[in-house]
Amino acid sequence: MTLIKRTxxxxxxxVFYFDNDxxxxxxxxxxxxxxxxxxxxxxxxKTVTSGSVTNIKHSGVxxxxxxxxxxxxxxxxxxxxxxxxxxxxxxxxxxxxxKVTSPSGVSKEMTVSGSNQSGWTLGGVQLQNxxxxxxxQVGELRDLETGNKSSLVNAVNELQSxxxxxxxxxxxxxxxxxxxxxxxxDDRYIRKTGTGDSFKGTLVFENGxxxxxxxxxxxxxSVISRNGNNLVFGNGEMGLNIxxxxxxxxxxxxxxxxGTNGLNADKxxxxxxNLYARKDQNNDWSGVQTYSNAAPLxxxxxxxxxxxxxxxxxxxxxxKGNVGYISKSDGDGMSISPDGNNELLGLYSDxxxxxxxxxxxxxxxxxxxxxxxxxxxxxxxxGNGRLGAxxxxxxxxxxxxxxxxxxxxxxxxxxxxxxxxxLQDPQxxxxxxxxxxxxxx
Numbered sequence: 001m002t003l004i005k006r007t008x009x010x011x012x013x014x015v016f017y018f019d020n021d022x023x024x025x026x027x028x029x030x031x032x033x034x035x036x037x038x039x040x041x042x043x044x045x046k047t048v049t050s051g052s053v054t055n056i057k058h059s060g061v062x063x064x065x066x067x068x069x070x071x072x073x074x075x076x077x078x079x080x081x082x083x084x085x086x087x088x089x090x091x092x093x094x095x096x097x098x099k100v101t102s103p104s105g106v107s108k109e110m111t112v113s114g115s116n117q118s119g120w121t122l123g124g125v126q127l128q129n130x131x132x133x134x135x136x137q138v139g140e141l142r143d144l145e146t147g148n149k150s151s152l153v154n155a156v157n158e159l160q161s162x163x164x165x166x167x168x169x170x171x172x173x174x175x176x177x178x179x180x181x182x183x184x185x186d187d188r189y190i191r192k193t194g195t196g197d198s199f200k201g202t203l204v205f206e207n208g209x210x211x212x213x214x215x216x217x218x219x220x221x222s223v224i225s226r227n228g229n230n231l232v233f234g235n236g237e238m239g240l241n242i243x244x245x246x247x248x249x250x251x252x253x254x255x256x257x258x259g260t261n262g263l264n265a266d267k268x269x270x271x272x273x274n275l276y277a278r279k280d281q282n283n284d285w286s287g288v289q290t291y292s293n294a295a296p297l298x299x300x301x302x303x304x305x306x307x308x309x310x311x312x313x314x315x316x317x318x319x320k321g322n323v324g325y326i327s328k329s330d331g332d333g334m335s336i337s338p339d340g341n342n343e344l345l346g347l348y349s350d351x352x353x354x355x356x357x358x359x360x361x362x363x364x365x366x367x368x369x370x371x372x373x374x375x376x377x378x379x380x381x382x383g384n385g386r387l388g389a390x391x392x393x394x395x396x397x398x399x400x401x402x403x404x405x406x407x408x409x410x411x412x413x414x415x416x417x418x419x420x421x422x423l424q425d426p427q428x429x430x431x432x433x434x435x436x437x438x439x440x441x
Contacts, residue, residue, distance in 0.1 A: 027058070030091050045081065053100070054112060057093055059086045070100060071108045071120040078103050 027035045040046040041060035048062050053069040056062060062082040064070075074080055081101045088094030096112045108120040122130060138152075146155040205211065210222035221235040234240040242248065248255040266273055277283040311326045325337045333348035345354045367390075369376035374393035380386040388400025388409075397411030413422045415433075422428040422438040 027060075030089070048082075053082065053098065054096075054117075056082070056084055056098075057086055057096060058090055059084055064100070073106045073108065074100055074102050 026037060027041055035041075035058060036046050041058075043061075045061045045063035048056060048064050049066050051067060053064070053067045062084065063079050064082045065079045066076050070076070070080075080103065083099040083101075085097040086093035086095070094113065098110045098112070099107065100109075101107045108122065110120045111118040142149055144155050146158045148154040148158045207226070210225040212220040212222050214220045215238060219237065221237045222232075223234065223238075225232045248257075268276060277285070327335055327337070333346050335347070336345040338344060344356050346352065364382070365378060365380045367376055367378045369392065375389070375391050375398070378388055378390050380388075384403035386400055386402050389398035390396075391398055397409070399408055399410050401408045413420045413424075413428070413436075418435075419433050420428075420431070420436040422432075422436065424438075425441050427440070428436070428438055
């Protein structure tokens, strides 16, 4: 579209005429900077594709796309129409009115005054759609069931007046009902809230019916019910507390409770029953067992006394397995074995023997004594070790071998074939057989 502008100027007695169109007419800002043509601002729309929408402050029509600050309903990848009306200084207007319209007809409006923005509000097709939706939801006044259809307010007021009348009538009915409840007009029935009434006949509940009481939580669990041929008292929601003036009997037998003799079905002597060992089950002993009775502790393994079935000892560590066995040996003895097969140590009334090595370890001295412990052998851990024989009754050395010196020492003069060898300074006294040898120093 082309706009022809005709201007007439008088210069003296002469009149000059100027013709101009909208394309060649430029729009300038206060600093004489060119903003665009009149054709763009009035007819075609000034194209702007970057920056914020609030940066546009000059009145006119704009063809915009991809600007920031636009409402989410305006597509950023399509051109939309932006109409701007500004008053005041054209570079810094006092008030700016923006109206943007999308290709689909969605219209939004916003007013900016200095740093204050009203925000985008509804307009165009979207506003009309909202109005139509509201009309559809509210409906037509002529469709109201009220007598007054002149306005929605008058119809609501009419409805409230009728509600007030109903409330007044309800109060009257409730008052009459309360008075009615206070009097038993038919003595064949028992009032739900009455006191003093009683049954004169048998109260029978039909099969499947229960007697229930409402709890504090609002539920009404069954208290007495029938399950098949069984009569069930109580439920899983409420506790059961049976009160009695004296003893309680079940099928003619007195019920024994903790309140009468201190019994507890789960405890024996005040100790939990699970802590006692049972004869018919495997038992795990977690505590130390101490037997202080003077009577012997007897283990009977097998079906009869004297059975050859061993007593087995096992380690709690899974990688150890069996530790050893104690079982009856041949005759009247017993044997200790690591595997239950090979007899390692046998104990009898007249002897003790072993099929392996007898090793004494640990400590400074180990003894093997005979008789009443008067004499025997000893091994002493001093240096590389000392082995000897000792008379504990008279506290004297018989002989010893010391690994440090590598010789055997005799405590007294030895005797060979009835004669003795004395190696000492003083002359031997006492038992000096004929033919003995004395070497003095």
